[in-house]
Amino acid sequence: MYGTSGKILRVDLTTGELRIEELAEEFYRLYPGGKALAGYYLLNEMPPNIEPLSPENLLVIANGLLTGSPVATATRYVVSARSPLTYGYGESEAAGFWGPELKMAGIEAILISGKAREPVYLWIQDGQAELRPAGHLWGRHPAEVQADIQAELGDEKIRVLQIGIAGENLVRYASITNDLRHFNGRNGMGAVMGSKNLKAVAVRGHQRYQTMAYDSDQLMALGRKLSQEVKKHPASADLQNRGTPGLVEALNAAGILPTRNFRQGAFENVDKVKWEVYEKELLTARRSCYACAVRCKREVAVDGQVSVYGGPEYETVGAFGPNCGIDDLHLIAKANELSNQYLLDTISTGATIAFAMECYEHGLISPEDTDGLDLRFGNGEVLLPLIEMIATRTGFGNLLAEGSKRAAEKIGGDAHYFAMQVKGQELAMHEPRGKYNVGMGYAISEIGADHLVVVHDPTLANPESLAFKSAQSLGIKQAQPPRSLSAEKMEHFYILEKWNSFEKVIGLCFFGPAPRSFIQPEDILAAIRAVTGWQINMEEVLRIGERATNMARVFNVREGFSRKDDVLPERLFQPLENGVLEGHAMPREEFEAALTQLYQLKGWNPMSGHPTRERLEELSLGWAADKLEQT
Amino acid sequence: MKLYLGSYFAFFTPNRRHWIDVEISDPTWLTDILSELGIPAAEVHLVVVNDQASESTDVIISNKDTVRLFPPVGGG
Numbered sequence: 001m002y003g004t005s006g007k008i009l010r011v012d013l014t015t016g017e018l019r020i021e022e023l024a025e026e027f028y029r030l031y032p033g034g035k036a037l038a039g040y041y042l043l044n045e046m047p048p049n050i051e052p053l054s055p056e057n058l059l060v061i062a063n064g065l066l067t068g069s070p071v072a073t074a075t076r077y078v079v080s081a082r083s084p085l086t087y088g089y090g091e092s093e094a095a096g097f098w099g100p101e102l103k104m105a106g107i108e109a110i111l112i113s114g115k116a117r118e119p120v121y122l123w124i125q126d127g128q129a130e131l132r133p134a135g136h137l138w139g140r141h142p143a144e145v146q147a148d149i150q151a152e153l154g155d156e157k158i159r160v161l162q163i164g165i166a167g168e169n170l171v172r173y174a175s176i177t178n179d180l181r182h183f184n185g186r187n188g189m190g191a192v193m194g195s196k197n198l199k200a201v202a203v204r205g206h207q208r209y210q211t212m213a214y215d216s217d218q219l220m221a222l223g224r225k226l227s228q229e230v231k232k233h234p235a236s237a238d239l240q241n242r243g244t245p246g247l248v249e250a251l252n253a254a255g256i257l258p259t260r261n262f263r264q265g266a267f268e269n270v271d272k273v274k275w276e277v278y279e280k281e282l283l284t285a286r287r288s289c290y291a292c293a294v295r296c297k298r299e300v301a302v303d304g305q306v307s308v309y310g311g312p313e314y315e316t317v318g319a320f321g322p323n324c325g326i327d328d329l330h331l332i333a334k335a336n337e338l339s340n341q342y343l344l345d346t347i348s349t350g351a352t353i354a355f356a357m358e359c360y361e362h363g364l365i366s367p368e369d370t371d372g373l374d375l376r377f378g379n380g381e382v383l384l385p386l387i388e389m390i391a392t393r394t395g396f397g398n399l400l401a402e403g404s405k406r407a408a409e410k411i412g413g414d415a416h417y418f419a420m421q422v423k424g425q426e427l428a429m430h431e432p433r434g435k436y437n438v439g440m441g442y443a444i445s446e447i448g449a450d451h452l453v454v455v456h457d458p459t460l461a462n463p464e465s466l467a468f469k470s471a472q473s474l475g476i477k478q479a480q481p482p483r484s485l486s487a488e489k490m491e492h493f494y495i496l497e498k499w500n501s502f503e504k505v506i507g508l509c510f511f512g513p514a515p516r517s518f519i520q521p522e523d524i525l526a527a528i529r530a531v532t533g534w535q536i537n538m539e540e541v542l543r544i545g546e547r548a549t550n551m552a553r554v555f556n557v558r559e560g561f562s563r564k565d566d567v568l569p570e571r572l573f574q575p576l577e578n579g580v581l582e583g584h585a586m587p588r589e590e591f592e593a594a595l596t597q598l599y600q601l602k603g604w605n606p607m608s609g610h611p612t613r614e615r616l617e618e619l620s621l622g623w624a625a626d627k628l629e630q631t
Numbered sequence: 632m633k634l635y636l637g638s639y640f641a642f643f644t645p646n647r648r649h650w651i652d653v654e655i656s657d658p659t660w661l662t663d664i665l666s667e668l669g670i671p672a673a674e675v676h677l678v679v680v681n682d683q684a685s686e687s688t689d690v691i692i693s694n695k696d697t698v699r700l701f702p703p704v705g706g707g
Contacts (some may be wrong), residue, residue: 065638234639234640234642234674235638235674235702237639237642238638238639238642238702242638244636247704249637250638250677250701250703250704251699253637253677253684253701254676254677254684254701254704255684341659383649389632456703457679458676458703458704459703461676461686462673462674462675462676462703464672464673465674465703466673466674467671467672467703481686498679550693579683580679580682580683611654
């Protein structure tokens with residue numbers, strides 16, 4: 001088999017046993033990495049109804065087929081388990097350098113079961129693995145842990161994936177970092193690692209990707225060509241120049257900058273948190289992921305010191321800034337650093353604090369509940385103390401560490417109305433009332449609200465744009481307005497979701513391939529052919545994506561999820577309070593009709609949202625249909 | 632008129648400037664102004680004319696207007 005070692009490392013933390021298995025090519029072609037391998041193993045090796053923070057949970061870390069290849073943006077790996085935040089299929093991707101390093105170490109995926117008696121870390125080098133004690137690393141911050149592991153193993157090029165104090169304390173939205181600057185943020189995967197007493201996974205590999213490829217000359221030529229094309233593309237140049245924090249101003253102008261817990265779509269002090277301020281007062285360097293020409297990562301100085309934990313992304317600026325009514329970019333950068341030191345998901349952390357602020361303003365909680373903190377919107381003084389209290393589960397922080405859904409249940413009254421979450425996971429910083437596909441993605445996503453289910457609507461609104469043209473070979477026929485849920489738009493949603501899912505399978509970032517249009521779909525197919533020798537076409541590619549989505553859905557159905565869980569927070573069906581979209585609400589009946597149509601397109605029962613046996617068998621998932629019938 | 636070029640539209644001006652002054656004697660279609668400046672109208676997603684938003688560059692602009700242009704913005 002070309003393009004992969006096909007090797008899976010199994011780790012039983014209870015017994016300490018390590019074992020390597022090899023995948024067959026026919027299997028790998030159906031499940032070529034990432035989200036697909038995660039879905040397969042979670043469904044096949046874990047019974048339903050296990051407690052996410054118990055030894056019974058299975059943690060899967062998997063590279064994509066193209067991860068580590070010389071194709072720009074192919075750097076991602078997935079971490080997956082039953083989520084302690086949603087209690088459904090859990091998944092979070094990260095980019096950076098760790099995934100490529102694992103590939104060079106000759107391992108495609110790691111399956112971690114059980115629980116270690118004492119804290120341990122996993123050390124993988126060139127196909128060999130061992131568990132090592134990590135008691136001396138527990139309770140310490142990532143920069144120290146990484147330096148200690150590298151010193152202990154005598155190689156500063158070792159890449160370290162790790163959890164922080166929030167993961168050790170089982171905060172339900174604890175994150176994982178690699179190289180200190182890249183994050184598997186969502187779904188609480190850090191808490192799953194913490195529950196297993198697994199502090200870190202250190203990796204070093206010396207293989208070269210080219211040596212694994214079917215046609216290495218063609219792959220290298222393609223890689224060089226794509227790198228050049230990415231550099232020339234104006235939208236890519238903008239990501240290189242400003243990165244995601246550059247989004248703030250345009251979203252505000254469009255009335256879709258989530259502000260004060262999604263009550264508003266525009267922030268009156270946006271000028272204090274926009275890119276020009278970021279660049280002038282915080283920025284120290286621009287950085288990249290492995291061999292990626294987009295180079296969208298920022299580095300900043302906090303309190304005059306360069307932060308080793310990277311600069312805040314747009315999501316973080318939005319979550320700690322406008323969504324909490326806070327306009328101090330220095331404070332936001334500090335909150336980002338503190339969250340990344342403790343390893344909390346910055347989206348869920350900011351969104352849960354915004355939820356608490358709104359409960360406070362409505363008198364549902366008082367200073368007696370909040371340890372005296374004055375949680376009014378805009379009061380920046382509470383931000384850093386709250387992050388610390390959440391990560392250490394201290395006082396009021398212990399309640400917020402449960403996430404907004406569970407906190408709302410405990411607070412009672414109307415608090416649930418202020419919890420901006422789907423399936424227990426907080427909304428990312430994107431306002432669905434101005435882009436309806438994003439709302440549909442929040443609702444239907446297997447992992448709870450997330451912004452990476454389909455490309456955002458404005459990208460495909462103009463038929464003459466580069467983005468629209470690049471999406472045509474995926475099967476996108478007509479440009480559609482952002483505030484529409486038409487039948488044709490749902491047909492596009494169905495295609496775009498399969499494509500995004502496929503990207504999560506093979507390890508591609510969304511900031512490159514179509515519809516972003518820096519990289520054309522045909523070039524991705526050519527890359528897979530050069531890597532594997534497979535004669536793959538667009539139909540097979542979209543089927544791979546759809547197969548992965550369906551496994552995640554079957555997992556959730558087994559856990560009791562159904563159409564009743566594919567919903568949006570009630571607030572989104574109410575009008576926005578300000579901005580250019582003031583008065584706009586998500587149309588409820590159209591939304592429900594569109595959801596029904598989408599289920600039908602997906603071959604799912606329109607009443608229950610459960611996949612039908614017929615569709616599962618078309619996707620070579622007859623075994624998953626059997627599992628559904630057993631439950 | 633004052634023209635703000637959001638995001639990468641600034642790359643189409645010398646020195647990557649975001650704010651530029653454009654002299655127009657009579658009210659003119661924005662599409663035509665952009666065409667002269669070499670800014671691809673197909674990539675414009677949001678047009679804000681004196682704080683009024685629209686999604687089309689087919690608007691008539693006069694010399695006292697302030698116009699802001701943004702490309703589509705997605706996830707991050």
